[in-house]
Amino acid sequence: MFPGTALVVHADRIKKQPALIKRFMRASLRAMNFIRENRADTTQMIVREFGMDQEVAALAYKQLLELLSPDGKNRVEGYQFLIDAARATQKVDRPISASQFIDETLLDEILREGVPR
Numbered sequence: 001m002f003p004g005t006a007l008v009v010h011a012d013r014i015k016k017q018p019a020l021i022k023r024f025m026r027a028s029l030r031a032m033n034f035i036r037e038n039r040a041d042t043t044q045m046i047v048r049e050f051g052m053d054q055e056v057a058a059l060a061y062k063q064l065l066e067l068l069s070p071d072g073k074n075r076v077e078g079y080q081f082l083i084d085a086a087r088a089t090q091k092v093d094r095p096i097s098a099s100q101f102i103d104e105t106l107l108d109e110i111l112r113e114g115v116p117r
Contacts, residue, residue, distance in 0.1 A: 005032070005067060006074060014106065022106050025072070029115045032068045071111060074102050 007025060014021055035042045039061060046057040069075065079098035087096060 005069065005072075006079075014103075018106060022110055025107060025110055026115060029072050029110070032072065033115070035068060036065065036070075072107050073104060076102060 005028075007021075007028065009021055042064075043054070043057045043061045046052055046060050047054060050057070050060075052060060076098050079102070083096050083098050086092075
């Protein structure tokens with residue numbers, strides 16, 4: 001049910017600097033691919049950077065994999081769950097759709113172009 005990872009960018013920045021945003025997104029996708037494909041290296045980085053022992057780092061890696069979308073796409077149902085929970089807490093009656101906050105136009109362009117490894 002977790003929404004996964006996301007990049008939050010102001011709409012004006014996307015309009016003014018789409019190439020910059022796409023470069024960042026490509027780098028993020030390459031990093032996610034590296035994490036998925038390099039368990040040992042990633043686990044060692046977790047040990048080193050977060051001071052975890054090997055066993056805890058292995059569990060953290062497993063949890064991390066569950067958060068990473070294979071193609072960078074958002075899990076809309078996860079965001080909807082968070083929005084609905086916030087609405088209930090704040091006693092907001094009007095429905096709010098998570099999809100109104102998600103724009104994957106640049107991501108779709110990147111995926112069509114292909115993500116270099």
